Amino acid sequence: MGKFSLVIFDCDGVLVDSEHLSAQVLVETFAGIGVTIDLAFVFENFLGHSFPEVAARYAKAHGAGIPETFEADYRIRLLNKFSTDLKPTPSIENVLDELSVPCCLATGSSLIRVRQSLEVTALAWRFTDRVFATSMVARGKPAPDIFLHTAEAMGVAPAQCLVIEDSATGIAAAHAAGMTVWQFTGGSHFQHGYNHTGSSHLVDRTFDRMDRFFEAAPELRRLS
Numbered sequence: 001m002g003k004f005s006l007v008i009f010d011c012d013g014v015l016v017d018s019e020h021l022s023a024q025v026l027v028e029t030f031a032g033i034g035v036t037i038d039l040a041f042v043f044e045n046f047l048g049h050s051f052p053e054v055a056a057r058y059a060k061a062h063g064a065g066i067p068e069t070f071e072a073d074y075r076i077r078l079l080n081k082f083s084t085d086l087k088p089t090p091s092i093e094n095v096l097d098e099l100s101v102p103c104c105l106a107t108g109s110s111l112i113r114v115r116q117s118l119e120v121t122a123l124a125w126r127f128t129d130r131v132f133a134t135s136m137v138a139r140g141k142p143a144p145d146i147f148l149h150t151a152e153a154m155g156v157a158p159a160q161c162l163v164i165e166d167s168a169t170g171i172a173a174a175h176a177a178g179m180t181v182w183q184f185t186g187g188s189h190f191q192h193g194y195n196h197t198g199s200s201h202l203v204d205r206t207f208d209r210m211d212r213f214f215e216a217a218p219e220l221r222r223l224s
Contacts, residue, residue, distance in 0.1 A: 048167030
């Protein structure tokens with residue numbers, strides 16, 4: 001048996017190229033309530049955080065909460081955006097086809113959002129009941145809860161899990177869970193100003209193309 005028995009993929013920014021779309025919609029939704037922010041602000045303060053954490057950070061910074069209708073408005077806008085513009089990460093289907101070990105998905109996003117993302121990009125059938133979200137645990141990323149829960153549900157020890165993440169919060173969570181972490185930096189948000197260097201000391205490998213996935217662990221590729 002090789003070093004890894006399970007590969008855990010994050011969804012946004014890893015399986016699907018969604019983070020820049022999410023940021024654009026969040027900027028637009030904030031503009032609708034008279035708040036001006038830009039993509040750089042979203043990437044620095046909100047990327048990798050669940051919506052309740054985004055709302056809490058906004059309230060702390062502004063001394064007031066966001067309107068009650070804000071989340072619903074944001075999610076409607078986002079799902080509409082995903083339905084027309086969301087794409088799977090290039091070559092991710094090849095990686096999933098060729099893996100020699102089981103894989104699953106662990107996300108900080110809502111189940112509604114991740115299921116929509118998987119359906120739009122035709123990836124849903126690849127994960128079926130192997131989708132885990134922070135709504136299933138007490139604490140979201142950067143706490144390790146979601147990854148520990150995922151490993152337990154999949155019957156694999158944390159030390160035998162390889163996590164593919166893009167954001168600093170996800171990397172911190174996987175590292176805290178005692179798992180090996182590879183950072184994928186091929187998402188469009190890395191070309192739109194996302195600074196990913198703050199968590200580089202926690203990363204075991206960085207790569208920017210899914211067609212290079214197996215270079216560091218060829219044993220993860222199924223023999224043909």
